[in-house]
Amino acid sequence: MKSSKFYQFSKRKKVRINKEKCIGCGNCTFIYPEMFYLDEDGKSAVKKVEKINEQKLTAAKNSCPVEAIEIEDQF
Ligand code: SF4
Numbered sequence: 001m002k003s004s005k006f007y008q009f010s011k012r013k014k015v016r017i018n019k020e021k022c023i024g025c026g027n028c029t030f031i032y033p034e035m036f037y038l039d040e041d042g043k044s045a046v047k048k049v050e051k052i053n054e055q056k057l058t059a060a061k062n063s064c065p066v067e068a069i070e071i072e073d074q075f
Pocket of ligand 1: 025063065
């Protein structure tokens with residue numbers, strides 16, 4: 001399955017886009033442009049950010065119509 005690699009933001013949090021699912025609607029890039037952008041393939045990709053804005057990340061994830069934003073929390 002084609003997915004962008006996980007971006008590790010802290011010891012326990014990783015975010016990635018499932019490229020198979022992403023339809024390039026741009027919702028996530030609109031809500032959280034500091035983290036998400038549309039890549040050359042027309043699908044979302046993740047940028048490194050200094051500090052995650054949890055509220056925006058959650059809003060972006062919830063805005064995705066195809067649940068392509070995957071967040072991994074390791075405790
Ligand atoms: S909201 Fe979902 S489908 Fe739309 S660009 Fe972002 S990851 Fe892709």
